[in-house]
Amino acid sequence: MQEHAGVVVTPSIAGLIERAFMYLANGIPVHLSGQPGVGKTTLALHLAHRLGRSVHLLHGDEVLSTTELVGAPLGFTRRLVVDEFIRSVHRREESLTERWVANRLAIACRSGGVMVYDEFTRSRPEANNVLLPVLEERILPLPTAHGDVTFLRVHPEFRLILTSNPGEQAGVHAVQEALLDRVVTLTLPGYGLDEMVSIAAARTGITPDQAHTLVETIAHWAARPGARPRGSLLRAVLMAARIVVAEGIPVDPADARLRSIAADLVGLSGQTGEAREGEMVG
Numbered sequence: 001m002q003e004h005a006g007v008v009v010t011p012s013i014a015g016l017i018e019r020a021f022m023y024l025a026n027g028i029p030v031h032l033s034g035q036p037g038v039g040k041t042t043l044a045l046h047l048a049h050r051l052g053r054s055v056h057l058l059h060g061d062e063v064l065s066t067t068e069l070v071g072a073p074l075g076f077t078r079r080l081v082v083d084e085f086i087r088s089v090h091r092r093e094e095s096l097t098e099r100w101v102a103n104r105l106a107i108a109c110r111s112g113g114v115m116v117y118d119e120f121t122r123s124r125p126e127a128n129n130v131l132l133p134v135l136e137e138r139i140l141p142l143p144t145a146h147g148d149v150t151f152l153r154v155h156p157e158f159r160l161i162l163t164s165n166p167g168e169q170a171g172v173h174a175v176q177e178a179l180l181d182r183v184v185t186l187t188l189p190g191y192g193l194d195e196m197v198s199i200a201a202a203r204t205g206i207t208p209d210q211a212h213t214l215v216e217t218i219a220h221w222a223a224r225p226g227a228r229p230r231g232s233l234l235r236a237v238l239m240a241a242r243i244v245v246a247e248g249i250p251v252d253p254a255d256a257r258l259r260s261i262a263a264d265l266v267g268l269s270g271q272t273g274e275a276r277e278g279e280m281v282g
């Protein structure tokens with residue numbers, strides 16, 4: 001498995017990353033979809049940096065508006081020129097220029113940057129509608145103070161990477177079909193146990209053997225009745241790895257502290273000590 005600046009390219013994602021890069025390099029927007037913790041944001045940023053342009057990261061949010069995506073008129077700047085160079089002649093010129101505060105989408109569209117719009121389905125669909133003309137006609141509508149609209153021509157190097165969690169998650173809006181139609185959706189499969197071992201060893205400094213034991217311990221606790229269902233165990237594994245390194249906790253499935261940490265990380269901290277007694281990784 002290859003590692004690029006902290007990102008481990010595991011077998012289950014290697015092909016998907018190359019295809020995503022190919023689409024983006026050819027101007028086709030990519031949408032990375034998948035359960036929480038499967039690496040969507042990490043891979044979106046990895047792809048964005050690989051494109052070698054400026055990266056603009058935005059997080060979807062229920063209260064995000066088109067204005068926060070695009071920008072808004074800020075008012076007018078008045079410029080007055082009084083020319084009294086010749087005593088007998090007075091020339092006075094006044095001009096008004098509309099000032100505009102550009103937000104991330106407008107900046108990325110203008111400069112040809114890569115916009116990573118993380119968890120874009122957390123924003124209301126009407127806020128995201130502005131993406132349609134950007135992707136289809138390559139123009140960004142900009143409202144003016146008078147209520148009319150001007151347009152910004154989208155830079156040919158502008159690229160868009162979206163990420164989203166599945167629709168059944170709380171706080172997630174349905175994706176507009178029109179938007180889905182204009183992007184390539186790639187679903188991240190989630191890491192297998194061996195892949196989590198490689199990522200944990202590369203990211204936290206524990207040995208592959210320790211990472212293996214840790215992954216098995218967390219997976220064991222996650223399979224117990226009452227454990228909170230999660231998309232991926234990777235975050236729990238990475239947190240456990242950081243704690244055992246920092247606190248010098250032995251990576252031994254029989255170690256009481258390790259077992260308590262594993263139980264906490266899968267939502268079983270409510271279990272009594274007696275209930276946990278005698279439980280070993282089997």
Ligand SMILES: Nc1ncnc2c1ncn2[C@@H]1O[C@H](COP(=O)(O)OP(=O)(O)OP(=O)(O)O)[C@@H](O)[C@H]1O
Nearest residue numbers: 006007008035036037038039040041042043199234
């Ligand atoms: N391929 C990888 N290499 C290294 N670290 C990774 C990799 N994939 C995921 N991670 C790490 O796993 C954790 C979860 O990844 P990430 O935040 O990208 O997931 P996500 O799918 O965006 O999750 P969510 O939907 O909850 O936002 C992060 O700490 C991230 O750094």
